[in-house]
Amino acid sequence: MKKYWIVLNSLLFLLLPCNHVNGCGWNMSPEEYRFFLLQPDITNSNGLGPFFYSPEIYNAYYPGDDRMIEVNAKEWKAHTHYKGSWKEIAEVIYTLSTEDYLNKLDSLKKKHPFISHLSKKYKPELEYLTYARKCELMINNTDPWRLNNDYGADTTLVSACATEGLKLYNTSGNEFLKLRTAYQLLKLSFYHPGFSEELDAIYETKIKPLSIQSWIKASAFFYTIQNDQYKLSLCFDRSIDKRFRCVQLFDRKNIQRILPFAKSNHEKAVMWVMYELQNATRSLSGIEKIYNLDPNNKDLPMLLSREINKVEDWLMTPQLTGQSASILAYSWDNEQTEILKRRRLSDKNYVHALYIFMCKVIREKKQDDPALWNVLASYLCILDGNFKEAGNHLTEANTFKQTDKVTFQVKLNQLLLNLNSAQTLSPELEKQILGFCDFSNRHPDIFYKQDIMINQLYLYIGKHLIHHKDVAKGIFFLSKTNRVIGTISYWTYKTFLIEMLEHAKAKDYDEMLTIIDKKNKTPFEKFLTTRKVTRSDYYDSYYYEDYSTVSDTAAIDKNKVLDYKSMYYVQQDLLDSALLTVNQIPSSYWKSSPYDLFQCFPFSITASLDHQSNHDFYIYNKRQYLQRMCDIKILIKNNIGDIAKHYYVLANGYFNMSYHGNFWIMNMPYKLCDEVSNNYYDIQITNKLLANNYYGCQLAQENYLNAMRLSTDTAFGALCAARASVCNIHLQEINWRANNIYNEKDYSWTKEFKPTYSVFENLFVNQFKIKDYYQDFVSNCYNYEHTKSNYY
């Protein structure tokens, strides 16, 4: 019979708390939790956005070849003497869809200022634009009818398009149009060979001889390369729209075979730049090579900032998010992945080596933009903890002319420096934070993804303050960020509320509540207690709140803070204080999510290892629950009524507020549905009190044993011994978790969990002097249920 009891319990063991999902779903992309505060686009390396450091092969957040849009539009503006903005030209060339352009050209001639200008004064140019649009369709599309069962082009249309282009080229009266028409012919020939001249012929006879200077020439050169690695490096160096593609096609592994083709040190350096842009591991040695070969190399600042972004990821991502460095989440080529695995990424020596190199570059003054180099160096010093040098570099940076981006990063570095130097918030620092955020709000487009930067900053400041014991303000900062602030398991992330529960003490809660309640808040307090919720937060963030109830500007909810404060007290078994805390929360709070999921009566237990119930007849909320727990304690203390029964009900109450009970949210918000039984959650065993009571049901066990000790009723005594034994199984399990580790290679624990059942049977036998009764009792479900129903 005991076997059945175990099987039954094993089945019931599956009934773990699964009601409210905190934040579980698909794994987050590593780019979404990667930490960085040095903005990768600080170096204005247009065209290389996809090569900004990222755990993924290409950084999808930054655009590629967009500088060409402006350059081309400006060439058109100059050629056509257009007085409007270049952006209007860009709109015609790049924004309007081909369908719209071709179908609405007549109305565009009247409505669009640039097209109108062309239709009046530059008809051949407008004719070319229309032709270019047709070519776009030809190049990108296959025959829409597909009558030949293939995906080839409609030969009639392509042939007609090539003929039209040739005619246009021959009749073009200026090089501006000749170059562009030849460029279209070149692309047409590249994508649909055989309908016009060969690629080289078009380039050599129709493009190269033209004297006009244009970005198109280098771009056209790309179409003649045909995987010639040396030419690829030339094109990478000269073009503005094909840089990304050139690196993509560059054969990194064979660089030693490619290098001999270089005709100068500059050309060698360009090859090394392409090589390092594909390097996810440490690049300093390559960067040094580039500098030695070509000290004024234009891509060196980008490579250096990319290196700093790597260091940030390796050092800071684990520290701030609880994840491994984001780069480890993604498979690069095998060789690089192996290097990443072998090397201790968080090696500060590397940071220092990078800094030494940067100092050399600054000292030798061979690179342009000393302000940029100094701001990069200062950031590296901050990462290295060398605040004095960081300050010196910032002072130095301020003596040079700066781009808007550098100025912005200088402000950010200064803020980080002051924060790290002061450790806690001073009024000056608060003012500086406000000033910085205000500056960012007023200039939202200096960096490409500025909102990410601000959210990273909130995360950084929040964690910094918590680390330096300013928990209340730290939590406020964490509440403002939409970045990952901590990790529960592979795919579950912490909310700021969980961080609060893990770090805040009573005084921290009180400080938060004081700030929330304060009527005349300082500007900084207002800033702390509000949070702008963006549309992206709504739809794709890992911010696990019920966004249907969040307005545009959300503040930390006072009742939530009180609720978590009560959990903090419950975890300490300070139920009186918890009761006083929840008494400040209005009843309506207990009817909303997640408490609408706890329709339970918390003073009864079924014959199982775990007790889950819902839709019970008597529903308690936290306030009522705590009130009854405190009342029982008073009855026991004053020896009023049936004390054994009081202990039993109290024990049930303690059991149900444990991880295994039906009202676990007394102690803890939802984290996982299997945190005890799984092998990936790092259970907080260091907090012994919490571990023993929440996971191990120790308080429940003690009170069941008290109940048994004071009882003379054999059935009741057996019930209490059985319940205490169940609690003890949980205690055994948590102790087992504390002393064993899961080996992911073998998929096994160092020692499997083998619980001892009926630990308190002997205690029962000694007290009641009846053998066999206990086993009969626990194996008889009816007896068990009938007995326990009389005691709550």
Place this chain on the structure above:
Amino acid sequence: MRKIALCFLAAILICLGPLALKKVTHTPKHLERAAYFWKTSLYEEDITLLKKRNIHKLYVKIMDISWNPVYKAYPATTTELFKSITEGIEVVPVVFITNETMKNCTEQDIDVLAEKLLLKAAKLVEKFETIKELQIDCDWTSSTKNNYFKLLSRLKAASGSRLISATIRLYQYKHRSKTGVPPVDRGMLMLYNMGQINNYNEHNSIFNETEAWKYLQGTDAYDLPLDMALPAFDWAIVFEQKKFSHIIHHFTRQMADTCSFLVKNPNGYYKMTADYWSDGLESTLYYGNEIRIEDITQRDLLNAATIAEKAANTDHFTVSVFEINSHSFNQLDSTVYEKVLDRIK
């Protein structure tokens, strides 16, 4: 003499009486049940649903022909039809052509289009040679009728014994003197889409009985044997600040009534109380957007049947519902469906 006259009159009445009676006696019509399928992928489940309704004829859109200046007329979307899926069902492929296409085509383009259209249809429909009818759907106007009718004539000439049918919208039915009668074998009268979908004040652009009758008033029988297409579909029209924004499919009144982010206005429109996005809606709905649900009630369908009965000009024709992939069709009770058919008979 008076007696003679009366007797003569009586004799005439006796002779003509049966004829007159014959004229007013209702002759039961032979109706063929059919449905439309207007999505891009036809599955066996769709056919099973049809067979449950005892429907053995299916009009399936196989192509949308659009226009752009480079490709000229070209198929923007296509659907392949496999015999294995449509076993036991008579399939009528339907080609939708935008009026824009007809507006822009030259005579030469029409010839090319007719040729490619048939070749493409043969590629898309397995065993195209066994297909008895091909239907062309175009919202042609008086200005595009010449091109359109030329295309239809070319298709007819190239199709041999295969029937060519064309859809007829209500205004084309009413204003036939301007829009002409297409040179095809049969017409499919569409008894829906009679309102202005983008008008905020429109009640139901799919079907409005009063409006429908207006199109039939004062008209003679159409000069082309007609089949009837009845509405059985629904959609939700999203308005932003009372301006048409977009259509959502598969969003029913029942769903709207149970959505926490919608409140029903006194005018019957649903108003968004929060921003909302979901895969199913395929769009984002913003706070303040208003949604007009347009659907077809059983009463609407019966009323449409009455109109169809009036417009019918032969005793043997097809009654098709549009379309099987809609909530309205799925909800269509078989008793009601039979009543609808009875009403047309």
